[in-house]
Amino acid sequence: MSDTRPEALNSTFSNDPPNLEPDSEDDDHAPEVGRDSNEGFLDNVPDDTTELDLIHERITTLEGLGLERLHQLQRLSLRQNLITKITDLNHLTQLEELDVYDNRITKVEGLDQLTALTSLDLSFNKIRHIENLDTLLNVTDLYFVANKISRITNLGHLVNLRNLELGANRIRTIENLDSLVNLEQLWLGKNKIVKLQGLDNLKNLKILSIQSNRITKLEGLSNLHNLEELYISHNGIEKIENLEMNTKLRVLDVGANRITDLEGVHHLDALEELWANDNNLSSFEQIETVLSDKQHLTTVYFERNPLEKEAKATYRLKIKTILPRVLQIDASMVRAA
Incomplete structure (x- = not known):
């Protein structure tokens, strides 16, 4: 039986507290070539589609995909593409799950009208700040794993959060979580945290992962x-x-x-x-x-x-x-x- 603990498969540290340095700005591999055009790409997708997986399709931009006609879309996965900016989604007012894992996004934006969202995954991007989530009051699951975030901010209004994943960032202090009283899972592994603090109000917390810190x-x-x-x-x-x-x-x-x-x-x-x-x-x-x-x-x-x-x-x-x-x-x- 293998070691199946959270993050255990990725842990390579000794008994010394890990010295995790920030990723370099030029840490990408040879650039993958994006799609020449989005024209006609989704022509065969019915207007009444509720779930859409566009995984590893070399998409660089959401403009021109024609998502505006998919008014009943509830789940959209854009994993492993080359997207740099979130655009052209505000008409998807029925969307409940949005997965933009493993892209090249640098800023949280373009989500204002997605008020039905319950799950948002922005992991493995290049995001530095948690921001522009003010209208997403129904989100229960939020993922920012492996970005470039140094502070926990702008989450206080998300009182329905049950699961928050901030592993593999640059966070040094556990802070600004007091109002998240319904939180059940908090994942903070592989950061630079030196002290267990700021958790007193999380009385419903069932899982705390803070592996590979200091x-x-x-x-x-x-x-x-x-x-x-x-x-x-x-x-x-x-x-x-x-x-x-x-x-x-x-x-x-x-x-x-x-x-x-x-x-x-x-x-x-x-x-x-x-x-x-x-x-x-x-x-x-x-x-x-x-x-x-x-x-x-x-x-x-x-x-x-x-x-x-x-x-x-x-x-x-x-x-x-x-x-x-x-x-x-x-x-x-x-x-x-």
Whole structure:
């Protein structure tokens, strides 16, 4: 079984907090050639179409596509094209999902009339500022992954947001999220965040991913009583602490930090998965003391800790013996559910 944690497949950092430098301005590969013309491109698309996928079609501009006649369109995907500017969409007043993932957009604009939108994906573009979302009050899912954003701004009015993804940007501070009280998922991995803060009002948050940042202390989570999944691997954390109020945690990923013991998870009775690989854990006895009473624990990761390196061939047998309910040790199943 492979490592399927959020962002885990892309993580290549050591136990040191990652030093993520901004992408260079000329980081593109050889430029892809765009379409010569949009004329007639959508002639075969019926006027009453509700879903349209225009993926990897070398589209450089939305002008001339003829989208204005598709008044019933509810979902539009423009993934993996060469679009530099959002235009000619304001007539799509029934549109609920817009996906412009992996283009060359530099500015959020041209969305004012799309008030029915519930999902907007602007990931993998060249956007520097979150802006011009004032009328999109129905958005529940918002994606800005892998842009050039340095600050969290202009989201306060989006009170219906359930899922916000800002991973792989240049953000240093968690801020301006106080009014997003309905948020359930917040993804901030691969930024430059140094402190857990600004989360107190997010009392409905269930998933927090903040992998591959520069955090050295677990803190600022005491108001998140409904938190179920915490992904904070590849940081500089030395101690599991301050999780006393997070008793609903089912998944805790503290892999690739500098942790020497597991004392801070003693009270997490709902725990199902514990990822603590690539740390400084050395005691099988402590694993037994802290985790043997966890009735729901099915998955543990302890590989590349001193306890694995020292035990070598007997490592998995020891874990299996002291945690007999566990179904998976590291990437391998030990028994069927």
